[in-house]
Amino acid sequence: MKAVSINKPGSAAELIIEKREKPTPQNGELLIKVKATAINRTDIMKRENQQLQSPYPILGVEMAGVVEENNSSNTEFALGTRVASLVNNGSYAEYVTIPAERVIHLPDEISFEEGTAIPEVFLTAYQTLYWLGKLQQDETVLIHAGGSGVGTAAIQLAKQLTDAKVITTAGSAEKLDFCKQLGADETINYKTEDFSERVLEITDGEGVELILDFVGASYWEKNFKSIKVDGRWILIGTLGGSVVENVNIGSLLGKRVTLKATVLTPRSDGYKAELTREFVEKVLPLFKAGKIHPIIDRVFPFEEVAEAHRYMEDNKNTGKIILSLEKEDNRA
Amino acid sequence: MKAVSINKPGSAAELIIEKREKPTPQNGELLIKVKATAINRTDIMKRENQQLQSPYPILGVEMAGVVEENNSSNTEFALGTRVASLVNNGSYAEYVTIPAERVIHLPDEISFEEGTAIPEVFLTAYQTLYWLGKLQQDETVLIHAGGSGVGTAAIQLAKQLTDAKVITTAGSAEKLDFCKQLGADETINYKTEDFSERVLEITDGEGVELILDFVGASYWEKNFKSIKVDGRWILIGTLGGSVVENVNIGSLLGKRVTLKATVLTPRSDGYKAELTREFVEKVLPLFKAGKIHPIIDRVFPFEEVAEAHRYMEDNKNTGKIILSLEKEDNRA
Numbered sequence: 001m002k003a004v005s006i007n008k009p010g011s012a013a014e015l016i017i018e019k020r021e022k023p024t025p026q027n028g029e030l031l032i033k034v035k036a037t038a039i040n041r042t043d044i045m046k047r048e049n050q051q052l053q054s055p056y057p058i059l060g061v062e063m064a065g066v067v068e069e070n071n072s073s074n075t076e077f078a079l080g081t082r083v084a085s086l087v088n089n090g091s092y093a094e095y096v097t098i099p100a101e102r103v104i105h106l107p108d109e110i111s112f113e114e115g116t117a118i119p120e121v122f123l124t125a126y127q128t129l130y131w132l133g134k135l136q137q138d139e140t141v142l143i144h145a146g147g148s149g150v151g152t153a154a155i156q157l158a159k160q161l162t163d164a165k166v167i168t169t170a171g172s173a174e175k176l177d178f179c180k181q182l183g184a185d186e187t188i189n190y191k192t193e194d195f196s197e198r199v200l201e202i203t204d205g206e207g208v209e210l211i212l213d214f215v216g217a218s219y220w221e222k223n224f225k226s227i228k229v230d231g232r233w234i235l236i237g238t239l240g241g242s243v244v245e246n247v248n249i250g251s252l253l254g255k256r257v258t259l260k261a262t263v264l265t266p267r268s269d270g271y272k273a274e275l276t277r278e279f280v281e282k283v284l285p286l287f288k289a290g291k292i293h294p295i296i297d298r299v300f301p302f303e304e305v306a307e308a309h310r311y312m313e314d315n316k317n318t319g320k321i322i323l324s325l326e327k328e329d330n331r332a
Numbered sequence: 333m334k335a336v337s338i339n340k341p342g343s344a345a346e347l348i349i350e351k352r353e354k355p356t357p358q359n360g361e362l363l364i365k366v367k368a369t370a371i372n373r374t375d376i377m378k379r380e381n382q383q384l385q386s387p388y389p390i391l392g393v394e395m396a397g398v399v400e401e402n403n404s405s406n407t408e409f410a411l412g413t414r415v416a417s418l419v420n421n422g423s424y425a426e427y428v429t430i431p432a433e434r435v436i437h438l439p440d441e442i443s444f445e446e447g448t449a450i451p452e453v454f455l456t457a458y459q460t461l462y463w464l465g466k467l468q469q470d471e472t473v474l475i476h477a478g479g480s481g482v483g484t485a486a487i488q489l490a491k492q493l494t495d496a497k498v499i500t501t502a503g504s505a506e507k508l509d510f511c512k513q514l515g516a517d518e519t520i521n522y523k524t525e526d527f528s529e530r531v532l533e534i535t536d537g538e539g540v541e542l543i544l545d546f547v548g549a550s551y552w553e554k555n556f557k558s559i560k561v562d563g564r565w566i567l568i569g570t571l572g573g574s575v576v577e578n579v580n581i582g583s584l585l586g587k588r589v590t591l592k593a594t595v596l597t598p599r600s601d602g603y604k605a606e607l608t609r610e611f612v613e614k615v616l617p618l619f620k621a622g623k624i625h626p627i628i629d630r631v632f633p634f635e636e637v638a639e640a641h642r643y644m645e646d647n648k649n650t651g652k653i654i655l656s657l658e659k660e661d662n663r664a
Contacts, residue, residue, distance in 0.1 A: 216581050235581060242582030249548050249567060250574030252593035259591040261584035 003058045004092035004305050009050050012309040017302070020058060023089070023097045030077055030100050031069035035112035036299075037091040038062055039308050039321040040120050040149070041237070042265055047309070058090025061265055064106060064115030065096075072100035082106040084115035086123065086264075086272055092305060092323065101273040104280055107288045117294035117320040118287075121149035123272075124264045125157050126279050128212055128234045132260050139209040140165040142199060142226055143184075144219065145239070147175030147318040152182055152295040154212055157283065159183035160291055164210075167202060169195050171315075178318050182295075196222035207231060217241035227257060235261040295319030301327055335390045336424035336637050341382045344641040349634070352390060355421070357429045362409055363401035364430065367444035368631075369423040370394055371640050371653040372452050372481070373569070374597055379641070390422025393597055396438060396447030397428075404432035414438040416447035418455065418596075418604055424637060424655065433605040436612055439620045449626035449652040450619075453481035455604075456596045457489050458611050460544055460566045464592050471541040472497040474531060474558055475516075476551065477571070479507035479650040484514055484627040486544055489615065491515035492623050496542075499534060501527050503647075510650050514627075528554035539563060549573035559589060567593040627651030633659055 003020040025031040043059045046052070064084040067077045077083065077100055085103045087096045106115045128150075129135045141158050145151045146168030158164045160183075168184040170176050176187035186202050188195045199208060207228035213219060218240030227233055252259070264272070286292040297317035300308040302325045312321050335352040357363040375391045378384070396416040399409045409415065409432055417435045419428045438447045460482075461467045473490050477483045478500030490496045492515075500516040502508050508519035518534050520527045531540060539560035545551060550572030559565055584591070596604070618624040629649035632640040634657050644653050 220581075235585060238582050238585065242580055244579045244581060245577060247576045247579040248574055249552075249576060249593065250570050252591075253567060253570065253595050255593070256595065256599075257593050259584075259593075261581065261587070261589050261591075263585050263588065267588075 001094035002302075003090065003094070004060070004302075005056045005058055005090075006047055006052075008056075009048055009052050012047070012306040012313070014047065015059075015306045015309065017305070020093065022095050025069055025071040025097045028072045028099055028101070029097045030067050030072060030083070030103060032063065032065040032083060032085070032096050032098065033068045034063045034065040034091065034094055034096055034325050036064050036116040036325060037093075037323045038116045038120065038149075039312050039323065041239075041312070042263075043092075044309060044312065058093050060087065060091030060093070062086050062116055062119040063091040063096055064112040064118075068095070070100070074100040076100075076105060077103065082108070082112070082115070084112075084118055085276075086119045088269075092302075094325065099269055099273065102269065102276050104276060104284065107284070109288055109290075110294070112326070113296060113299055113322050113324060114294040116322060117149070117296050119276075120264070121153040121320065122157070122283065122294075123275055123279055124150050124236065125153035125212075126283060127264060127275055128236055128262065129154055129157055129210070130161070131275070132262055133210045133212070133232050133234050135162050135164055135210050137162050137164070140167065140203055141210040141212065142195075142208045142223075143168045143212045145214045146170040146179040146184060146187065147172075148214065149295070149317075149320045150212070150214065150236070151179070152319050155179055155182045155184050156292045160286055161282065167199060167208065175318050194222065195219075196225035199226040203228070210234070212236065215240035217244045220244045220247070224251065224255075224257070227255060230256050230258075232258045232260065235259060236263065297321055299324050333426035334634075335422065335426070336392070336634075337388045337390055337422075338379055338384075340386075340388075341380055341384050344379070344638040344645070346379065347391075347638045347641065349637070352425065354427050355429045357401055357403040360404045360431055360433070361429045362399050362404060362415070362432050362435060364395065364397040364415060364417070364428050365400045366395045366397040366423065366426055366428055366657050368396050368448040368657060369425075369655050370448045370452065370481075371644050371655065373571075373644070374595075375424075376641060376644065390425050392419065392423030392425070394418050394448055394451040395423040395428055396444040396450075400427070402432070406432040408432075408437060409435065414440070414444070414447070416450055418451045418608075420601075424634075426657065431601055431605065434601065434608050436608060436616065439616070441620055441622075442626070444658070445628060445631055445654045445656060446626040448654060449481075449628050451608075452596070453485040453652065454489070454615065454626075455607055455611055456482050456568065457485035457544075458615060459596060459607055460568055460594065461486055461489055461542070462493070463607070464594055465542045465544070465564050465566050467494050467496055467542050469494050469496070472499065472535055473542040473544065474527075474540045474555075475500045475544045477546045478502045478511040478516060478519065479504075480546065481627070481649075481652045482544070482546065482568070483511070484651050487511055487514045487516050488624045492618055493614065499531060499540065507650050526554065528557035531558040535560070542566070544568065547572035549576045552576045552579070556583065556587075556589070559587060562588050562590075564590045564592065567591060568595065629653055631656050
C-alpha cells in the first residue's frame with residue numbers, strides 16, 4: 001500500500017510517499033480502508049524529530065474510512081461500515097488497523113473528510129474541557145488559538161455542552177469573526193491587544209475559571225494574570241516556546257492554580273477507548289443534529305502532503321487541513 | 333483578654349502580648365476559652381509581612397479549648413464541650429469565636445495540647461493527599477519534610493487510610509527514624525543523598541504517583557525527575573524559595589504532570605467546614621482508636637511565644653510546637 005513517511009527528519013521537503021506492507025488486523029482490531037486523513041502539529045513535530053531512526057514511521061494520527069475486515073467480536077462494524085478514529089501506527093496510508101473499541105461509527109450525514117476532522121481535535125477538546133478542566137455551566141473559559149483545530153472544536157463544545165462563557169484569542173479579524181460564528185462570546189486579537197487586560201475587563205477583574213493553553217512559554221505571565229483564584233490551567237501545547245524563565249511558584253500558591261500538562265496521542269489504548277465511548281454518547285448526537293460541525297479549512301489530495309504540511313506551518317488555517325485519498329480509489 | 337500581636341512587622345523580637353477586647357460570637361458561632369494554640373509557619377510569614385498596617389492582627393490559626401458560649405443552633409456544643417478548630421481571626425489569645433460547623437468535638441482521650449496539634453496539619457495533610465492528590469491504595473507518595481507538622485500527619489494518614497507506599501525526606505537521622513516509626517516505608521536524608529535518584533531506585537525507575545511538596549524552587553528539578561507519568565504534584569509551600577528559573581513546560585507535557593498549588597488558610601469557611609466534616613467522619617475514629625497520633629515536639633508557656641517562634645525558625649522540631657494557656661487558667 002502507499003504511505004507517507006520521511007527520507008530523514010527535517011522539513012516538509014523530506015516527506016515521501018512510499019510502498020509499505022498492508023497491515024494485518026490483530027485480535028480485536030479492524031482493518032480500515034482509509035478515505036481521508038488529517039494534518040496535525042504532532043505530525044510536523046514527528047517529521048522534524050532528530051531522535052527518529054530508520055526505518056521511519058508512517059505519519060498521521062487520525063483517519064476516516066470504511067471497514068474492510070473485522071477481526072473483533074464487535075458486530076457493529078460490518079464490512080463497509082463508515083468509521084473515524086485515532087490511529088497509533090500512522091494514518092497517512094491506504095490502510096490502517098485499530099482496536100474496534102476505539103472507533104467512532106460515522107453517521108451518514110458526515111463525509112469522510114469531515115469524519116477525519118473529528119477524532120484528534122474534538123476528543124482533545126472534550127478531554128481537556130471536561131475530563132481535565134471540569135468545565136461547569138456558567139463558568140468562563142479562555143480558549144487560545146481559537147482558529148486552530150482544537151480551538152474551533154473547544155468553542156463549539158463549551159457552548160453546546162455547558163453554555164459556558166467563551167473568550168477566545170486569535171491573530172486576525174477573519175479568525176475572530178469565525179470564532180464568533182462558532183459561538184465565542186468575546187474575541188481578542190492577541191496581536192493588537194494585551195489579552196490579559198481584556199480578560200480582566202470582561203470578567204470584572206476576577207479572571208477565568210479555565211484556560212486552554214496551546215501556547216506555553218510566551219503566554220505564561222499573561223495566562224497567570226488571566227486566571228481566577230482556584231482556576232484550572234490546561235497546558236496542551238508549546239507553540240510559543242517550552243521554557244519559561246522565572247516561574248514564581250509563590251504566586252501560583254497565592255492563586256491556588258491547578259496546572260495540568262497533557263497530550264492525548266501517547267495515552268493508553270484503554271484511556272482513548274473510554275474517552276471515545278463517552279464522546280460518542282455525549283457529542284455525536286450533536287453532530288447528527290447539526291449543532292456542532294467539523295471545521296475544515298482545506299482539502300489537499302494525498303500526493304500534496306508536503307504542501308499540506310507547509311500550509312499548516314504558515315499558520316493560515318482556520319480549522320482542519322485534510323488529505324483526501326478518494327482519488328486513490330478512482331485510480332484503483 | 334490577653335492576645336499576641338506585633339509591635340511592627342519583623343523578627344520574633346517584635347511579638348507582644350497585649351490586652352484586646354474579648355470577641356462576641358455572631359449568629360452561628362461559638363465563643364471558645366482557649367487552652368492551647370500552635371505555631372505554624374504562616375504565623376511567622378504574617379509576623380514578617382511588611383504589608384501589614386496597624387492595628388496589627390492577633391496571630392495564630394488554630395486552637396483547642398472549651399465552649400463558653402454557643403450562639404448557634406447546633407446543640408452538640410454545650411457549655412464546657414472540649415473542641416479544636418482552625419480560627420480565622422487569630423488564635424494566640426484567651427478567647428476566640430468560630431462558626432460551629434467548623435469545630436472538631438475533641439474526644440476525652442485527646443488533651444488540649446494534642447487537640448491544637450490536629451486542625452492545621454491534619455486537615456492540610458488530608459486535603460492535599462485525598463481531595464487534591466487523589467491518593468489511591470497501592471500508589472506511592474513522596475512526602476517531603478517528613479519531620480514537619482504536615483509531614484508527620486501525612487505519613488500517618490497515607491498509611492492508615494490508604495496503605496500507600498510512603499517515601500519521605502528529612503534532614504537528620506533522628507527525623508528519619510521518627511518517620512519510620514510513624515509508618516514511612518522508605519526514608520531519604522536529603523542532605524547526604526540525591527532524593528530523586530533514590531526515588532527512582534525505589535520505584536524501579538518509574539517515579540511516584542504523588543508528591544507533597546513544601547519546598548518549591550530548590551527541589552523543582554528533582555521533584556520533576558521523581559514524578560511518574562500522569563503524576564500529581566501538590567505544591568503547598570516554598571521553604572526552598574519561590575522562583576524557579578527555566579521551567580521546561582515541554583517536559584511537563586511529556587510526563588503529563590498535574591501541578592496543584594494550594595494553601596488552606598485563605599480558603600472559604602464553607603470549604604473548611606466541608607473538609608472538617610469529612611475529616612471528623614473518616615479520621616477522628618482513628619485518633620480515638622490510637623492508630624493516628626497528634627505529634628507534639630515541645631510545649632511552651634503562652635508568655636514564651638517569641639522563644640516558640642525562634643524554635644520553629646531553627647527548624648529543630650519534629651511535629652508541632654504548642655503554646656499552652658493552662659497557666660493562665662491557674663492564675664485566674
